[in-house]
Amino acid sequence: MYSNRPVRDIMSTNIVTVTPDTALQEVNAIFEKHSFHHLPVVGHAGVLAGMISKTDVLRFTLQLAHRTTGPTWIQKALQSASAADIMTKSPLSLDPEDTIGLAADIFLANKFHALPIVEGDTLLGIVTTHDLLMYGFGPLAPIPEEEVELP
Numbered sequence: 001m002y003s004n005r006p007v008r009d010i011m012s013t014n015i016v017t018v019t020p021d022t023a024l025q026e027v028n029a030i031f032e033k034h035s036f037h038h039l040p041v042v043g044h045a046g047v048l049a050g051m052i053s054k055t056d057v058l059r060f061t062l063q064l065a066h067r068t069t070g071p072t073w074i075q076k077a078l079q080s081a082s083a084a085d086i087m088t089k090s091p092l093s094l095d096p097e098d099t100i101g102l103a104a105d106i107f108l109a110n111k112f113h114a115l116p117i118v119e120g121d122t123l124l125g126i127v128t129t130h131d132l133l134m135y136g137f138g139p140l141a142p143i144p145e146e147e148v149e150l151p
Contacts, residue, residue, distance in 0.1 A: 003101030011125035050087030
């Protein structure tokens, strides 16, 4: 693996985003529909405002449950919550020319699993630990039939 290549070479650019005023219910629906675990939050002109992970949604819901035992109150709080209420504001991000090795170091040191890629303040893409694994190991090829052990 060439760790000095820019993250531009492996970042995902076909990304789903939300705005800070997107309802939490819609954020949850996006996570249920897609297999990804991180969602960039963008403001005016695609400027990165924050990041939301599935864990952020679960943590927020758990905190609500601990504050009260009333399901009606929890439901109202969930219905009125937005992406801005749960996002990580001003997340750590990379420039498209930063290296894959730097991304890997940040993932390892911080236990992150996704980093937004920005040019200036504008979101261009996202790189995840999955992207790094695909870069390092490529898609798994099927095992040739002659190598399969039969019982």
